[in-house]
Amino acid sequence: GESVGLHLPTLSVQEGDNSIINCAYSNSASDYFIWYKQESGKGPQFIIDIRSNMDKRQGQRVTVLLNKTVKHLSLQIAATQPGDSAVYFCAELFGGSNYKLTFGKGTLLTVNP
Amino acid sequence: ETGVTQTPRHLVMGMTNKKSLKCEQHLGHNAMYWYKQSAKKPLELMFVYSLEERVENNSVPSRFSPECPNSSHLFLHLHTLQPEDSALYLCASSQEIEVYSGNTIYFGEGSWLTVV
Numbered sequence: 359g360e361s362v363g364l365h366l367p368t369l370s371v372q373e374g375d376n377s378i379i380n381c382a383y384s385n386s387a388s389d390y391f392i393w394y395k396q397e398s399g400k401g402p403q404f405i406i407d408i409r410s411n412m413d414k415r416q417g418q419r420v421t422v423l424l425n426k427t428v429k430h431l432s433l434q435i436a437a438t439q440p441g442d443s444a445v446y447f448c449a450e451l452f453g454g455s456n457y458k459l460t461f462g463k464g465t466l467l468t469v470n471p
Numbered sequence: 472e473t474g475v476t477q478t479p480r481h482l483v484m485g486m487t488n489k490k491s492l493k494c495e496q497h498l499g500h501n502a503m504y505w506y507k508q509s510a511k512k513p514l515e516l517m518f519v520y521s522l523e524e525r526v527e528n529n530s531v532p533s534r535f536s537p538e539c540p541n542s543s544h545l546f547l548h549l550h551t552l553q554p555e556d557s558a559l560y561l562c563a564s565s566q567e568i569e570v571y572s573g574n575t576i577y578f579g580e581g582s583w584l585t586v587v
Contacts, residue, residue: 390571401473401561401578402514409572447514456569457502458527459576461514 366445368466377435379465381448386429388450392459393422393433397444405433405446435467443469474498475579477562483585486552492582494545494562502568503545504576505537509558520545521568552586559583 371377383391389410394402406417408424408431415422421434431448445466449459475496484490496503505517519527520539534556536548545562559581566574 392570399580401475401563401580403473403578404575407572449514451570456571457519458516458529459570463513 366464366466368468370468370470371438373438373440373469373471375438377433377438377442377467377469379433379435379446379467381431381433381462381465383429383431383448383450383462384460385450385452386426388452388460390451391422391424391431392449392451393420393431394447394449394461395442395444396447396464402447438467438469440469440471443467473577473579475562475564475577477560477579477582479582480580481583481585483587484549484552485587486554488552489548489550491549492547492560492562492584494547494579496543496545496562496564496577496579498564498566498577500564500566500577501542502565503539503542504563504565505545505547506561506563506578507558508561508581514561518547519568526568549584552584554586557585 392407393405395405396402406420406422408415408422419436423432445464447464448462478493501522503520507515507517516529517531518537523539534551538546561581562579563576565576
């Protein structure tokens with residue numbers, strides 16, 4: 359299928375392993391963050407979000423960690439499955455806007471069976 | 472199936488052509504968006520509509536012209552494009568324009584545009 363962002367950071371893991379995808383955000387005033395998953399040939403799909411007053415948030419098999427000191431966001435996927443293979447984007451919402459998301463370049467996750 | 476449908480999925484057009492991309496959302500949302508996704512840049516916001524009124528034109532050239540006839544439909548009219556406009560154009564919608572926890576943006580699958 360088609361893909362975008364051909365020159366992406368890549369992460370290759372074995373099925374069953376845990377995956378950690380990192381994102382450095384740009385604006386210390388950003389107060390809301392989202393992780394999206396984009397499979398080949400599809401649009402981005404919401405995974406999990408976190409507000410800046412939190413350090414950690416857990417979902418089903420996913421955890422997002424926020425380190426405001428170093429402006430770093432990470433997405434942890436437990437027991438990674440082949441269906442998790444996709445490009446993962448982080449997005450931040452600047453404090454000055456209530457709708458203008460700024461997206462990161464993305465990381466290509468490949469899960470090997 | 473996200474509830475946001477885009478047509479056509481693929482479009483090839485010459486630089487002198489006029490074409491349109493169509494988006495329809497079946498979610499009863501009040502806000503709709505156009506994003507551009509190219510190989511060299513992260514996802515970029517182009518236009519935002521809230522209750523059929525345009526609230527954002529993110530420095531997009533006039534050869535891209537959006538239209539929102541009602542809250543369920545969004546068009547992107549294309550005229551005299553350049554090869555560097557070739558990209559994936561994504562439509563999205565959300566219940567309200569403010570992005571916050573619980574007000575997720577839902578994306579369509581995109582329209583692949585190639586300008587020759």
